[in-house]
Structures are given as C-alpha cells and as structure tokens.
Amino acid sequence: MDWKHHASALAERITDPDSRWRDAVASIPRHTLIPNWWERGPEGWTLHQGEDDPERWAQIAYGSESAVTSVGGHHADYAAPGDHPTGLPTSSATLAALVVKMLRHGHIGDEHDVLDVGTGAGGLTAYLAHRIGSQHVTSVDVDPYLVNTAQLRLAALGLRPEFKAVDATGPLPGEYDRIVSTVGVRPVPVSWLGALRPGGRLVTTIRDTALILTAWRTPDGGAKGVIERDWAGFMGTRHGANYPPGPTDLFKAARENDGEDVTIGRYPVADVRNGWEIWSFLSVSVPGIEYDYEERDGRRIAYMIHPDGSWARAEATRFEPPTVHQGGPQRLWSELESIRTRTLVEGGLPLYGCDATVSPDGMIRLSRGRWSAEVW
Template structure:
C-alpha cells in the first residue's frame, strides 16, 4: 500500500469512528477521492514562534505536506485574495481568503444533505474541488453543478478535477446568484457562509428540495441550517448545531470600520448584560440577531477593557466594560444598540436559553427571520 493510500485509509477510519462518515454510499465516495490531489498547489500552516498570526507555505514534496493533506483539519490555500503557497518565501501575515475545509465537516454536511441516487445538486463555492469530487463520486458528474467566485481558485479546481477524470458543470461567477441555466435543483449546498440566504437559491430549487448553508454574521457566530423549499416560494428549517463556521461569501463580508466614533460621547448607565455574552458562541449568535450590522472591537481604555459594538449602517455604537463593582455601557447614535441587545438576550434567557438546535430559519420574499 502506498503512503497516500495508507494515509487516506487512516483518515477514513477516523471519520467513520467519530460519526462524520455514516452511510455506505458516502464511505464509497470518500474512498474514491484522494484529498492530496486537490492540494498539489500546497497549503499554508500557522507559523510557530510569532507574536502575530503569520502563515508559512507547505508545498508538495515539503516535509509534512502529504501527512498534512490527510489530517482532519482545514488547510488555508489562499491569502489576501490572490496569494498562494508558491508565491511566498518565508512568512506572511495577511488574512486567509480560501481554504480546504476539514474532511469531517465536508462529509458531515454531505451526509446532512440527504441525497439519493439521481438527485441534482448545486454547490456554492467549489474551492479546491474536493467536495465537488465527492458529490460526483456519489451522484455522477452529470448531476453536479458547482460555482466558484474566484477565477484563480476555479481554475485550479478545474485542473484537479480533470486530473482525476471528473467533469461536472463548473461555473465561475457569483454563487449568491445561483446558476439558473441548470435549474431546478434537488439540493443546494454552500461551502461559504452567508448573512442571509439568497432568494435565487430558493427560486432555483424544486419544491421539497433542501438548502444546506451556514448562516452567520459580522460578530463571528454562525450555524449550519437545513432549509426545505416550499411550494409558495419560501423556505424554512432548523439550525443543526455543532458551531459550524465558514468564511463569509465575499459580497457578505463586513465593510472596513474606518475611524471609530468618539467613545467619550454618549449616555452612560449600568447594564444587566455583561460583555461576556460576546465570548460565548451561542449567546453571541443571539446578540448578533439583535445587532446584525454591528462589528466588534476590543480595546484598552483608561485602565480597563472595553468591548465596543459599532453599527456600520447607522453609526450607532455601544461600549461595555466592568466598572469595578458593576457592568456599564455607554452608547450613542440614532439607535440604542445595547438596548436591543439587552432586550433580545433577556427574552432568550426567559425562554430557558434554548440551544441553537431549537432555532428555526425562515426565508420569504419579505426577508429572513431566525427565531427560537
């Protein structure tokens, strides 16, 4: 058995034992798709011994490259929108913009998609092409359409898929618009996060079809949702739990904050909701529903730590800190931002602090709601 085959088998055994890989049909698909074929361009790993988040390239043939391909980890494949491993010598400290998602999550999502033979799938976010290849192995390439926003990423995925003799319909463009030419689809699956589920996906799915997507926001909390498309053109369904996180689709990314407001200007009062709600995944998701256009900044001011929310749409802001014997908030702008947070958080607590699996997402022509 080759090193590639042995590492591949060990990974599949781990995914099976942890429950990410459950059904025989997906086990066969996973066995047919070697992950290293989609990482021949290399990946980035976190640099050790740096005071800031830095990345260093691992190229094909480098020590640890093949073993890295078969770890159950997400591997960064692009930095700052254009930079790939072959472009870098040494370290780089820019933000990741594309990655190969950890196999356990890829296969968990494909299992959650509840596909059957002959189902037609629209995939949003081709990425490296690994998940696309798995869909093709399970359903046949003629039933898979995949869209990638980034032309460079799309080109590399096309080459990797072609190297394996796999030729689904590959589209370069805005995945948020779907691909009407091949509609309707039985399933839609997104490997990027969204703030709101695009209506195009609902319009291009058959009634009774499923949409699997991570719904999140600018405070960094997100969750996997599985929506059923209804005859009336709406869609609804539960959050599935597990704290799933993907990079937001580029059109859904937060805009630059720019200059912060004058944090001395505003009304100060005591608050019953402490800043710790922003550190817990579930409570942060609840806060995010109350302040969907807010971004968070943490800073040291006057000898204490302040957590600041800034609403980039309205200019409203709120700063929360521990005053030594109580929690305080100072806020200003056209909207009382922390008042909204307190109201939403208090309602959630009064309901018994339900888990995210008890939340339901509903999308209609009027917009999206998430309620417990």
C-alpha cells in the same frame, strides 16, 4: 506521504461505519487540493508549503482544522515565502468533518443533481463527485482562479464535475435537486430558489451566524424548513476577489473614545463569537454588528460596532465586572447583556430547532413559540 492511511483514519473518525460518505472520504487525497496555505502568526499571515513540512501538511489536510488558502484575494498557491498579505480570509479548505456535516444535511441521493456553492479548494465537490458521479455535480465560486484550479486538481483524480465562475447571488447555471452551500448568505438569493427543482432541498448557513438552515422548496417558490440543532460558520458571499474595506474608523472610535454612556457591566468580558448561540441571536436581533477581541496585559477587551455609528467597548480582568463604554444611537453591549440574561432565565435561546420559512424573495422568517424574527 502515506495519504491512504491518513484518509482512511479520517473516514473512520468522521463517518459512521455504514455512512454513504465513508468511501469518498477514504478515497480522496485531500492534500493534493491544499498544497499551500496561510497561517496567522506573530508577523501576520505567513505562507506554508506542504512539501516543506509533510507532517503539518497531513494535519491540515486530514485533521480537524480548516486551512486558509487566500487572504485578501492573495492566493497561497502563487505566493512567495516572504509574503504577508493583509485583510480577511477569502477562501479556505473547510475541514473534512464540517464538509461531511453539510453533505449529510443535504439528504443526497445517488440520482440527485447537486449544486455546490463555494468551490474553495474543491474538497466538498470531490466527495460529491466520487459518491454520486461527476455528471450530477456542479460547483460554483466567484473566484475564477479557485474554479479553474479545483477543476484541474479534480481532473487529475479522475473526477470531472462541471465548474463555473459566477457570483452565486446572481443567476445560476442550471436546475438542481439539492443546493449545498459552504458560504453564508443573508437573505437567501432568489436565484437559489429559482434553481431548486420542485421538492428540492437547500442547505446553507445564515451569514454572520452559526445557524444551519435546511429547507425544502415549496410550490409558491419559497422554501420551508428548520434551523438545525447543529452549527457551522462560513465566510459570507462576496461579489469580487475581495471583501470591501471594513469600518476602521468605527473600530478606532471603539478603541479610543469614552462614549456617551459609561457603566459597569453584569457579566465577564468574553469573545462573543465563541458563544455561537448568543452570537447568532444577537446577529439576528441587531444585524450588521462586527466584533473584535483581544487580551492584553492580563485584561480582556471586547469591541462591537454597527454601521449606524454605534459602538461599544468592554474591558476587565478575567471574571471581574467590566467597564463598558458605549456610543452612537444603539447600546450594543446592553443588547448583548439582555441576551445573556435571557439565556440564564429561560435556560437557552429559541434559535436552534426553530421553524424557518423562506419567502420567494429570499426573506427568512424564524419562529418558535411566541418568538419570531425576520432575517434580511
């Protein structure tokens, strides 16, 4: 593979000519960090090995998509071709454009000590170490395999940042001028605020949203900043090799039951996760909602569930008003429709660009005009 050609083209595509990240993007052979990955297909998650398909390997490493490298804690690096793991993705190699986006939000200077939360395949760590020097970079992940593997692969590139296998929601190994996270959190871990030096800057996403929070540490031990007019989505933090089992019984109820409330909805069925602002606002307003969506026999079906036992199912063909079934203490689809109506009436939602204040205990308070919300 002519990786230098691919890396140079990637750098030209995702960075400005005067960007301080351009040389890092052009100099890192990203494909060496992603030798194997999982792709979802008709048989479920299927292993792909770069050496078997160099063209696809180049697309994954230097293109515009993220590569899932672990599913349910089953790493692609030591999988067999016939393996088909089940569960949620537990690690990925984030697409380079998104990595650079998060780094830009960090306002990182050459003298700053930076903590990378969520080592993954090590791409962000490599860009950091190349630009500001390995001595200024620490990378942490809850999965020891990811940490050890990234350490070996970056060392082969002449990069030797510090790596630690830790649960990032707990104690952190040092103090830093910048923390850049490629995992979502909710609330902000208290340990992050404690590890930020006075005046330090935090960049992360709020879990189960597409919201990028940037904030400067304040003297009271909290932080103050904004929700950027930008978006990104990452896996949430976890405390072990895998996420806990999902609420399959509630999804079963959403698929099969009639519910106590059957109505005709106002708006066509859509996968709310593709409407990032609406999804994020709903997640802030009613935290804990999970979603599923499918298209079957020309019909669109959306499902929503909540840990309190609430569920909703909406089904329709294309742009027709859906039949909506709801059960449990909350009317989840009704909450979604009220947000969609607000978007039409007000021309948008007050999330992006709103003020964000992080209290010393990690609670995030969002506010814009007369609207406010607390994120726990």
